Amino acid sequence: MRRILWPSFAALVSAALGVSAGQLVAAVVEPESAPLYAVAATAVDATPARVKEFAVRTAGTYDKPLLLIGIVVVLAVVAATIGVLAARRRWLGPAGMAAIGALALAAAVTRPTASPVDAIPALVSAAVASAALLLMLRTPPTPAQPAQRPRLLDRRAFVGGITLAVAGVAVAGAAGTSRIAGEAAARTRDRVRLPRPTRPALPLPTGLDPGFVTPNAEFYRVDTALNLPRVDINRWTLTVRGMVDRPFEISFDELLGQPMVEEYITLNCVSNEVGGPYIGTAKWLGVRLADLLRRAGVHAGADQIVARSVDGMTIGTPTATVLDSGNTPGTQHTLLCVGMNDEPLPLEHGFPARMLTPGVYGYAGSCKWITDIELSTFADYDAYWVRRGYAAQAPVKTSSRIDRPGPFARLTAGQVIVAGVAWAQGNGISAVQVQVDDNAWQPATLRPAPNLDTWVQWTYPWQAAPGTHTLRVRAIDRTGAVQTSDRAEPFPNGATGWHTVAVTVT
Numbered sequence: 189m190r191r192i193l194w195p196s197f198a199a200l201v202s203a204a205l206g207v208s209a210g211q212l213v214a215a216v217v218e219p220e221s222a223p224l225y226a227v228a229a230t231a232v233d234a235t236p237a238r239v240k241e242f243a244v245r246t247a248g249t250y251d252k253p254l255l256l257i258g259i260v261v262v263l264a265v266v267a268a269t270i271g272v273l274a275a276r277r278r279w280l281g282p283a284g285m286a287a288i289g290a291l292a293l294a295a296a297v298t299r300p301t302a303s304p305v306d307a308i309p310a311l312v313s314a315a316v317a318s319a320a321l322l323l324m325l326r327t328p329p330t331p332a333q334p335a336q337r338p339r340l341l342d343r344r345a346f347v348g349g350i351t352l353a354v355a356g357v358a359v360a361g362a363a364g365t366s367r368i369a370g371e372a373a374a375r376t377r378d379r380v381r382l383p384r385p386t387r388p389a390l391p392l393p394t395g396l397d398p399g400f401v402t403p404n405a406e407f408y409r410v411d412t413a414l415n416l417p418r419v420d421i422n423r424w425t426l427t428v429r430g431m432v433d434r435p436f437e438i439s440f441d442e443l444l445g446q447p448m449v450e451e452y453i454t455l456n457c458v459s460n461e462v463g464g465p466y467i468g469t470a471k472w473l474g475v476r477l478a479d480l481l482r483r484a485g486v487h488a489g490a491d492q493i494v495a496r497s498v499d500g501m502t503i504g505t506p507t508a509t510v511l512d513s514g515n516t517p518g519t520q521h522t523l524l525c526v527g528m529n530d531e532p533l534p535l536e537h538g539f540p541a542r543m544l545t546p547g548v549y550g551y552a553g554s555c556k557w558i559t560d561i562e563l564s565t566f567a568d569y570d571a572y573w574v575r576r577g578y579a580a581q582a583p584v585k586t587s588s589r590i591d592r593p594g595p596f597a598r599l600t601a602g603q604v605i606v607a608g609v610a611w612a613q614g615n616g617i618s619a620v621q622v623q624v625d626d627n628a629w630q631p632a633t634l635r636p637a638p639n640l641d642t643w644v645q646w647t648y649p650w651q652a653a654p655g656t657h658t659l660r661v662r663a664i665d666r667t668g669a670v671q672t673s674d675r676a677e678p679f680p681n682g683a684t685g686w687h688t689v690a691v692t693v694t
């Protein structure tokens with residue numbers, strides 16, 4: 189028994205060392221060429237579409253980790269067998285390791301984006317595994333005889349040492365892989381060439397004040413990510429599955445090949461207090477999500493779209509909201525976005541792809557770093573923030589904000605331009621009114637808006653007399669509904685109340 193156990197253990201350890209070394213080298217050379225990834229990617233490509241679909245349907249986003257686990261298990265079995273063979277004929281050990289290495293090498297160099305350096309990690313793996321196995325099998329597996337206790341201890345120490353070394357290399361390899369691969373992945377953003385939209389946004393109306401479009405660098409960021417997700421576009425896929433007739437998976441290149449539209453849409457966070465900063469407007473480039481859903485064939489009754497991000501966020505959006513988006517003139521489509529203000533999505537805003545649902549707070553419609561879309565029901569599934577008490581459905585409430593003058597500003601008597609933004613997504617703004625102290629509400633002047641799903645800029649020229657004053661704003665939407673004065677905190681479905689600013693005029 190011992191004659192088989194020791195060599196197969198030695199072969200397992202050697203294979204683990206070899207794989208770790210290869211993964212570590214790949215992190216430096218080219219993350220795509222990491223032996224485990226290369227073999228997995230080749231396996232995926234070789235899998236018939238029907239089997240892939242089955243895997244996606246049954247395992248969902250876990251299909252990739254399951255595949256990697258499967259590869260490791262097969263490798264372990266093969267390595268152990270090589271160990272047993274090597275106990276009979278020593279040369280079979282390195283030969284077996286070299287054979288595994290050759291397979292990994294073949295996988296790495298036949299990847300679509302491969303270059304000759306991609307052969308290096310597999311070569312290193314094979315060399316390390318063969319050398320380790322030869323070394324370990326040279327140490328005679330002396331059977332423990334009562335007279336030879338010290339030797340037994342020696343061997344225990346030896347085995348312990350090797351196990352520690354393997355663990356160390358594996359941890360270092362994993363850490364190095366993820367760090368360097370993360371950097372390399374983020375650099376894939378530089379290679380993205382956004383396609384021209386098949387339906388570009390109309391030019392913005394003339395007469396807008398600066399700041400209508402929020403520059404990417406100034407756009408608010410709200411998410412739970414401790415480490416900014418760094419996604420490699422070559423490895424990214426989006427899966428559409430769940431209550432659909434035809435689940436499918438799409439790569440980043442395929443996504444860029446779909447018809448693209450551009451829309452100006454305002455995005456808000458439910459955590460925004462009245463008058464707060466968590467709102468911005470951008471020109472988004474993306475595929476209409478409804479088109480992708482139609483391709484999958486959504487089942488009747490699938491009333492919730494559950495989006496999952498690479499970092500595990502879950503965001504649930506009403507299917508009807510997405511399918512109806514853009515149907516009413518002036519409303520915009522729910523997009524699977526790849527571009528923001530003429531650039532690929534910034535890493536902070538969801539690169540390589542995010543959802544953007546006009547008129548729904550971000551936590552319920554705008555999953556960043558999206559990788560999976562599951563058609564489900566509200567009855568069956570509570571998304572991340574819903575489990576924490578927030579509303580399952582979260583249409584954006586009509587609101588308005590005074591941007592100038594700022595709170596407690598000191599102004600000179602005379603004409604002061606009061607200015608800000610107002611939004612009633614889906615309905616559009618029909619009027620904005622300003623109230624000074626307890627005087628009558630006065631109409632503000634509206635700038636044109638490109639559509640019903642963006643904010644609207646407004647100004648009000650105020651003849652400021654000396655003293656302290658309170659300025660208030662409220663919006664009226666196109667159905668005639670007046671923004672409520674009832675104060676509500678952001679939890680559980682968005683703040684309400686009128687934004688009020690106190691100023692001193694001298």
Ligand SMILES: Nc1nc2c(c(=O)[nH]1)N[C@H]1C(S)=C(S)[C@@H](COP(=O)(O)O)O[C@H]1N2
Pocket residue numbers: 407408409410411412413455456457458497498499501536537538549550551554555556557558
């Ligand atoms: N993956 C992921 N997507 C996410 C979030 C998140 O934490 N993780 N936050 C959501 C929330 S609460 C908001 S308001 C918007 C913010 O998008 P932004 O950071 O691009 O402004 O993203 C949404 N999408």
Ligand SMILES: [Mo]
Pocket residue numbers: 410456457458459549550551
């Ligand atoms: Mo949010």
